[in-house]
Amino acid sequence: MKIFVYHTPEQTPDDHLPDCAVVIDVLRATTTIATALNSGAEAVRVFSDLDELKEQSQLWQPNQRLRAGERGGEKVEGFDLGNSPLECTPEVVKDKHLFLTTTNGTRALQKVERANTVITAAQVNRQAAVNFLIEKQPETVWLVGSGWQGAYSVEDTACAGAIAQLILQNSDLPAIDIIANDETIGAIALYSQWRDNLLNVFRQCSHGQRLLKLDGDEDLKYCARTDFLNVLPIQKEPGVLVKYG
Ligand code: 3SL
8 A cells, every 4th residue: 555645635636536435624614514424314415606506406305405604614504504514413414415515624525535435534433434445455645735825734644644544554664665655654743743622723724823813612622533433424426425334
């Protein structure tokens, strides 16, 4: 297995795709996706375009669907839910199709949606993602941070480092056979520095600051929990994520 870390979807190569793409948006899209599927949502359907989401969700019975998403961190007007993982309780999402739009996470998913396998990861389901990668042994893996409008987000790269580090720990191969770019070395170093204090870095980073202004400290605390959900979102068809296994 060769692991490549890309801090943002814009940094991924345009002329080829990996065997497995792992999309990461710790604050908060991929944390929300993992939580919704863990709470029994049937599927999460992701859209970067708001109008397309409205059009597609219209085709479903109102009791089968939930419209969820944010712009600038705030719930889209008229939608059932925002993008807080804390809203995704079994009482709310069980057996529903979640139609989700977010600023960066859904865009990152779109960038790699044609890869053979696409999964999503966050701190909360890091171990589940690692278990899948160890079991499947894809030859090339891209860990893709969603970032913020083309810029790097520290929490996504730290999570990429958390995944890469756990894979290295569970492998007999030397690191040089697994680490495929310098970004992976940097991501592992970043996670090693902050692993015992992730919440603190989430509160300092730019998107954490944005969410704090919207009263999002409970979300930050939740998103910083590591290996807490045993669920793996996997793409069934482009833009549609379901629970693996
Ligand atoms: O940009 C995204 O995809 C979101 O996860 C951002 S937010 O945390 O919901 O504001």
